[in-house]
Amino acid sequence: MTYAEAARLAVQASMKENARVVVLGEDVGRGGIFQQYKGLQQEFGASRVIDTPISESTILGAGVGMALAGLKPVVEMRVVDFALCAMDEIVNQAAKARYMFGGQGRVPLVARLPIGLWSGSAAQHSQSLEAWFAHMPGLVVVAPSTPQDNYSLLRAAIDCGDPVIYMEHKELWGLQGEVSSQETVLGKARIVREGKDVTLVTWSKTVHAALEAKTGKSVEIIDLRTLWPWDREAVLASARKTGRLLVVHESVQAAGFGAEIAATVAEELGIPVKRLGAPRIPVGYSTPLEDEARVRAEHISRALGAF
Amino acid sequence: MSDRALALYRTMARIRAFENAAEEASQGSVAAFGASLAQANIRGPLHLSTGQEAVAAGVCINLAKDDYVTSTHRGHGHTLAKGASMDAMMTELFGRANGPNGGKGGSMHLADFSVGMLGANGVVAAGMPIAVGAAHAIKIRRENRIVACFFGDGAINRGPFLEALNWAAIHALPILFVCEDNRWSATTPTDAMTAGEGALARATAIGVPGKQVDGNDVFAVDAAAQKLIAEVKAKGPRFLHAVTYRFKGHVSVDAAAYRDGAEVSRALENDPLLLAARKLSEADARKVLQEADQEVKRALKAAAAAPWPDARSAYTDVQDTGGGQWR
Numbered sequence: 001m002t003y004a005e006a007a008r009l010a011v012q013a014s015m016k017e018n019a020r021v022v023v024l025g026e027d028v029g030r031g032g033i034f035q036q037y038k039g040l041q042q043e044f045g046a047s048r049v050i051d052t053p054i055s056e057s058t059i060l061g062a063g064v065g066m067a068l069a070g071l072k073p074v075v076e077m078r079v080v081d082f083a084l085c086a087m088d089e090i091v092n093q094a095a096k097a098r099y100m101f102g103g104q105g106r107v108p109l110v111a112r113l114p115i116g117l118w119s120g121s122a123a124q125h126s127q128s129l130e131a132w133f134a135h136m137p138g139l140v141v142v143a144p145s146t147p148q149d150n151y152s153l154l155r156a157a158i159d160c161g162d163p164v165i166y167m168e169h170k171e172l173w174g175l176q177g178e179v180s181s182q183e184t185v186l187g188k189a190r191i192v193r194e195g196k197d198v199t200l201v202t203w204s205k206t207v208h209a210a211l212e213a214k215t216g217k218s219v220e221i222i223d224l225r226t227l228w229p230w231d232r233e234a235v236l237a238s239a240r241k242t243g244r245l246l247v248v249h250e251s252v253q254a255a256g257f258g259a260e261i262a263a264t265v266a267e268e269l270g271i272p273v274k275r276l277g278a279p280r281i282p283v284g285y286s287t288p289l290e291d292e293a294r295v296r297a298e299h300i301s302r303a304l305g306a307f
Numbered sequence: 308m309s310d311r312a313l314a315l316y317r318t319m320a321r322i323r324a325f326e327n328a329a330e331e332a333s334q335g336s337v338a339a340f341g342a343s344l345a346q347a348n349i350r351g352p353l354h355l356s357t358g359q360e361a362v363a364a365g366v367c368i369n370l371a372k373d374d375y376v377t378s379t380h381r382g383h384g385h386t387l388a389k390g391a392s393m394d395a396m397m398t399e400l401f402g403r404a405n406g407p408n409g410g411k412g413g414s415m416h417l418a419d420f421s422v423g424m425l426g427a428n429g430v431v432a433a434g435m436p437i438a439v440g441a442a443h444a445i446k447i448r449r450e451n452r453i454v455a456c457f458f459g460d461g462a463i464n465r466g467p468f469l470e471a472l473n474w475a476a477i478h479a480l481p482i483l484f485v486c487e488d489n490r491w492s493a494t495t496p497t498d499a500m501t502a503g504e505g506a507l508a509r510a511t512a513i514g515v516p517g518k519q520v521d522g523n524d525v526f527a528v529d530a531a532a533q534k535l536i537a538e539v540k541a542k543g544p545r546f547l548h549a550v551t552y553r554f555k556g557h558v559s560v561d562a563a564a565y566r567d568g569a570e571v572s573r574a575l576e577n578d579p580l581l582l583a584a585r586k587l588s589e590a591d592a593r594k595v596l597q598e599a600d601q602e603v604k605r606a607l608k609a610a611a612a613a614p615w616p617d618a619r620s621a622y623t624d625v626q627d628t629g630g631g632q633w634r
Contacts, residue, residue: 022447047447053477055470058436062474065440068425069375071447073440092430093437100416101426102409103624140628162626186628229629 004173006147007036010154011074013181015044018072021158024050025059025076025112032076034173036112056085060111064093067107072158080113080167081124094163095138108161110154115143116169116205117250117293123282125170126293128204128251133165134228134260140164140186141227145207147177149225152184160186167227169205189231191238195220198307199238201261202248203227206295210248213300217307227257232264239265244307245273250295253277276303315368315525316583317595319360322384323580324599325393326357326555328607329383329400329414333559348611349400353414356384358523358554361579362487363388365528366455366547369536375423375441375454377434379487380415381553382427385457390422397606403613410616411624432462435471435484442480442544453481453539461492463506469513472544476514479543483535484515486546487522489553494565510546517546523579526586552577 001009015021023037029051031038041049052059056077063075077083083090094107115128133141140162144150150168157164192207195218202210203224210221220238224230239245245265247258253275262273276299283293333349356363363384370376370389378385386396391407399406400414407419418426425441428434438456445452462468463486475482486506490497503509507519520531528549535545552574556563563571584592622631 050443053470053473055474057467058439058470058474061433061436061467061471062440062443065377065425065437065442066444066447067440068437069441069444071444088430088433089436093428093433097426098626099624100408100412101418101420102407102411104407104418104420105425137625140626160628162628226629 001147001176001179002173003147003150003168003175003177004034004036006151006179007154007168008038008040009179010151010158011037012040012043014155014158015040015048020070020072021074022048022050022066022071023074023076024052024063026052026054026078028076033078037076056082057089060086060089061093063109063111064089064097064107067109068097068105072108073110074158075109075111077111077113079125079170080115080129081127083111083113090133090165091136095136099138106161107163110157110164110166112166112168114170115167115251116171117283117290118170119290120285122285126283128249130167130227130251131255131257134257138163139228141167142186142225143167143169143204143227144225145169145172145204145223147175147179148182149184151179152182153186153225156184156186167204172205187226187229187231189225189234190223191234192221192223193219195242197242198244198246198304199235199242200246200248200300200304201235204250206248206250209295209297210300212297213304214297215301215304217304219304230261235261235265236268239269239271243271245271246276246303246307247273248276248295248300248303251277252280254280272307274303274306276300311368311529312526312583312586313591313595315364315529316580316587316592317599318364318368318388319525319580319583320595320599321393321602322360322363322387323357324603325383325387325396325606326355328603329353329397330355330357330555330559332400332607349414350402351413353559354381354557355555355559356381358574358578359487359489359551360384361525361528361583362485362522362549362551365525366483366485366532368529369532370455371452373423374452375425375438376457377425377438377441377454378427378457379431379434379459380427380429381459382417382457383414386417386419386424386427389419389424391419391424393602393606394609395419397610398613401610401613402615403610404616404620405613409620432458432465432467434458435462435467438482439471439475439480442475442482443478445481446478451540453483453536455483455485457485457487460486460488460490460497460501460506463509464501472510472513472515475544481539482544483532483539484510484517484544484546486548488548488550491553491557493557494561505548507546507548510548515544515546517548519548519550522549522551523577523582525579525583551579
């Protein structure tokens, strides 16, 4: 099934199991614009799959209020770029309520903020802002790269009881893959391919580009899957073994989350670390401009060659 | 003279006593204004609701314990009126470990979930979407409860005001929006910053009908709130625009010298406590004031004697997955 269908299955299963799980967001009743909610309003009713106005602050803010009042909302924000209209609600409210109130309330909320360069959609629909949320105490940050992960990680996110920033990639909606009902744990990376010369850490769509990258080296590819908390043990163990680290992400390289991983590994192990991300430019509309912002297999090959 | 009038007066007197004591305990407490933090028991910016007591008292007397309330940065009155204890609140303001927030919130994030008070908020209008979410949860679960959402006159110019009212109206949510209009957005008169016909007109235009009331007349606030809450339970969201006045500055260190002296004098003449006391005997009023005074003295004592939080609690209640880590 596809990445989108896997998520749909996860939400459906969670809603069946737990009456407190509700969905809210724009166009969810019709199935969501990527069909991630197909059939769910018919199955669970409009009071549990809630269509909202274009009111991002209140979509997220009401999610916080629902959570404080005992529900488990899955909040659909459509794209991370639009979710920026709800930054106060994510950062000052959802992330902090439990702490500020001394644990009197919890915010078991999953906010879906799809990331990723989305061809032809230009600057305001193509950002990957995972670094912002990884930086924010109170938040869990997840970035699934496969249909299986978009089932298992989404279920784990809904169950975990913390506010989760769940970041699907917009160019992965149609990706096909095997999906079983297997459970998974947040905070654990997956070694996608074993190797011994270089550790390549990445997440989301660039996992697939990494797998395609032609290189004369034996590269150990790690898919982080969860960005906060990230699996330091797995990354350090691998980097200790290979002695070289390349962190790859589609988001802007400068001050991207790769910097955190690279710095941690450099601090702990003192080995050569490199990062590969997008240049510090908004994503332009025209193909030759958009291409400048892409992180492709050939860029990864070149970066690996530099070691 | 009724029990209800006495109860309303008592709530206001307790809020007044609390605010006066908090103000004193916070003197010299804001670092930017060059004072030593070491002197003050209550540190940081403190937003007092002195003069606005009738709004909190008149609304909250109509709420049940399991009704929810959301509040603003100026939330001590709402918290007390909703049923939190003065000891607990003062302890939290003093930053001690056994306040309801464990010292992690202080004045601006004061909350008492045991009485349905879902938190003061440091961001203007931020409580509105949260209140709407709580009301939406009530509706989903078909409970017989409501939410009273307090916000100020400044909030009506922020986006979430529009969004929250619209959302509550389309879903017919059980929420009373209470605009506590104290005429001032920090140091700027709100009227100069507000186009159109004001809060109630905007609410009506967005589909949330309501009433405007003299927010210094606690009996009028009570009557209006009672009527509107009955409508909230029967039909959907309602709006109470209570016009009052902020006796003190925006924040504890603000002497509000920018305000016209005559305006302030007039407001002091319309002190909600003075107005309400006219319906009571002098003896009853005096007794209530004395008891409030004694209660707050006990609260100050309890707060001053309370333990400080263990530094390790700085790392708790962040998040379960991925919490407690430096990096």
